[in-house]
Amino acid sequence: DAGVTQSPTHLIKTRGQQVTLRCSPKSGHDTVSWYQQALGQGPQFIFQYYEEEERQRGNFPDRFSGHQFPNYSSELNVNALLLGDSALYLCASSQGWDRWREEQFFGPGTRLTVL
Amino acid sequence: AQKITQTQPGMFVQEKEAVTLDCTYDTSDPSYGLFWYKQPSSGEMIFLIYQGSYDQQNATEGRYSLNFQKARKSANLVISASQLGDSAMYFCAMREREGTSYGKLTFGQGTILTVHP
Numbered sequence: 149d150a151g152v153t154q155s156p157t158h159l160i161k162t163r164g165q166q167v168t169l170r171c172s173p174k175s176g177h178d179t180v181s182w183y184q185q186a187l188g189q190g191p192q193f194i195f196q197y198y199e200e201e202e203r204q205r206g207n208f209p210d211r212f213s214g215h216q217f218p219n220y221s222s223e224l225n226v227n228a229l230l231l232g233d234s235a236l237y238l239c240a241s242s243q244g245w246d247r248w249r250e251e252q253f254f255g256p257g258t259r260l261t262v263l
Numbered sequence: 264a265q266k267i268t269q270t271q272p273g274m275f276v277q278e279k280e281a282v283t284l285d286c287t288y289d290t291s292d293p294s295y296g297l298f299w300y301k302q303p304s305s306g307e308m309i310f311l312i313y314q315g316s317y318d319q320q321n322a323t324e325g326r327y328s329l330n331f332q333k334a335r336k337s338a339n340l341v342i343s344a345s346q347l348g349d350s351a352m353y354f355c356a357m358r359e360r361e362g363t364s365y366g367k368l369t370f371g372q373g374t375i376l377t378v379h380p
Contacts, residue, residue, distance in 0.1 A: 181366060190267075190354055190370030191308070204366040236306055240368070249296055249315055252368060254308035 150175060152241050152255035160261045161229050169224040169258045173241030179203075180222040181252060182214060183238040191238055197222050198244075226260075234262045265289065267355050267371035275377050276345045283330070284340040284374050286355030295359040297338040298368065299329065302352040311353075314338055345378045352376075 153172045161167050173180050179198045183191035193206035197216035211227045220241075226233055236259050240252035268287045276282040288297065299311040314322045314329045322329040330339040342349055355371045 179366070181368070183368075190356075190372050191368075193367040193369070196364070196366040198366075204361060204364040206367065238306075238308060240308075249313070251298060251310050251313055253310065254300070256305070256307045259306070 152239055152253050154237075154239050154255040154258050156258060157256065158259045158261075160263065162263050163229055163231060165229050165262075166225065166227045167229060167260060169226075169237050169239075169260070170221065171224070171239030171241075171255060172221045173239075174253050177241035177243050177253070178220050179242045179244060180216060180220065181240045181242070182222070182224045183240065184208070184233075185236040185238055185257070187235070194224070229262045231262050234260060236260075265371075266359075266369045267357055269355055269371035269374050271374045272372075273375045273377070275379060276342075278347060278378055278380050279344055281341060281343045282345055282376065284342070284353050284355075284376065286338045286340065286371060288336050288338060288355070288357050290336075290357065290359045292359040295357055297329070297331070298356045298358070299327070299338075299340045300354045300356060300370075301349075302354060302373070304351070308354070312340065342376075347378050347380060350376060350378045 181196040182194040185191040195205040200216045213225045216222045236257045238257045239255045242250045242252045295316045297314045301309045312324045312327045314331045326343045328341045352373045356368045
């Protein structure tokens with residue numbers, strides 16, 4: 149049973165560029181959440197997708213956008229990259245978007261470096 | 264106010280000893296979930312244990328147990344018989360209602376645990 153997978157594992161971009169990160173949820177999961185984790189900090193919630201719609205969003209600018217596909221996989225897009233966007237980007241999947249008892253399973257993350 | 268507070272930036276424990284990692288939370292929602300995750304240096308977040316706000320018993324999962332004191336809004340993680348492989352960052356997290364959704368996990372700042380041989 150494959151867990152949550154993310155690609156790529158590492159990425160280096162320059163300021164002003166755009167980046168796309170990808171996530172495949174754990175088998176049987178239909179909900180994908182994205183988190184940003186700066187070095188030495190706890191993860192910060194970016195947004196969550198269910199049924200191909202953004203269901204909840206954290207305090208991130210519109211430069212951060214996403215998409216969910218019919219097979220439940222998801223993309224995170226960041227436009228006009230800033231140095232402060234350098235972080236580990238974690239994808240998490242779960243079953244159902246409104247179940248407070250459900251744990252979220254995390255992928256290995258994509259480490260983005262912006263130069 | 265911080266939703267999740269972990270006051271111990273770093274903790275040290277001797278192998279085979281027990282250790283308690285502190286977590287306090289703040290919510291006015293009667294329905295919420297509390298989670299502990301382990302993050303090794305590789306970066307992946309590993310789920311350890313869950314406690315629901317209506318659960319009467321403290322949660323246990325193998326060597327992990329959660330000391331849930333609802334009135335004090337604390338959810339401390341207890342690791343018994345520490346192993347060298349337990350050295351990692353540990354995060355406490357909460358799920359509560361935001362609007363109509365329970366999707367978001369709010370994390371604390373984390374505690375780095377170092378297990379000495």
